[in-house]
Amino acid sequence: MSRRPDPSRRSEQSRQAILAAAADLCVEVGFAATTIEAIAARAGVGKQTIYRWWPSKAAVLLEQMQRVREASADFPDTGDLRADLLAQTTALEGLLATNDGAIWRGLLIAAQSDDVAADGVRALLERAVTDAKQRLAKAQASGELRADADLDMVVEIIYGPLYHAWLLRVRPLPPGYMKEILTLVFDGLKPATGGDAR
Incomplete structure (x- = not known):
């Protein structure tokens, strides 16, 4: 019998991916050129997933x-x-x-x-x-x-x-x-x- 996916684990994995993507982009292209769209694309999530937890890219990087x-x-x-x-x-x-x-x-x-x-x-x-x-x-x-x-x-x-x-x-x-x-x-x-x- 297969186990059901754990939503909390998936959410935490997405959160970690977003933090890592935001940090990497900020280092590579600078704060000004880092966008929510770019963070979402690199993290493999939708923009709404980011906005569910943070109001802006600054808030994401502050958590980092x-x-x-x-x-x-x-x-x-x-x-x-x-x-x-x-x-x-x-x-x-x-x-x-x-x-x-x-x-x-x-x-x-x-x-x-x-x-x-x-x-x-x-x-x-x-x-x-x-x-x-x-x-x-x-x-x-x-x-x-x-x-x-x-x-x-x-x-x-x-x-x-x-x-x-x-x-x-x-x-x-x-x-x-x-x-x-x-x-x-x-x-x-x-x-x-x-x-x-x-």
Whole structure:
């Protein structure tokens, strides 16, 4: 006796095919040239199947990036803030150089004019910033970081140079780039001797 097809399994296979097709197309032709029609054709599904789950191509690619984020390791916490930041920012630098980085670049550009992309990018960045601030706050409590440091600003100072160089492609990032950035940053963020946080 033959088994009946499992609709939930077929749906999940279609969903995975759509995510993979959208990611591949975005890397190959760029975000702007990626269309729902092209995604559907590559995934072997109808357009309505895509629209049943997502309102736009940006939403499809945002789910792909959310999965990338969930698969990545949590923000490290070894007790050494500088080492943890170096590990995390180096991992981010590596991710930005991959196909997922190309997708993320497309979404960041689209976010300037696409509300779905803007909301999704903001949500992903807020989670990343929250993780970083939690680690920085712990470092403040342990005396590794100046007590008066504005943590939102610290995040911007640490990650801003990496995003600037990557997004604008002003120069190839040299080996040890984030180590040099963190050396400069920590000279200003380390607590003063004598107990004066300023």
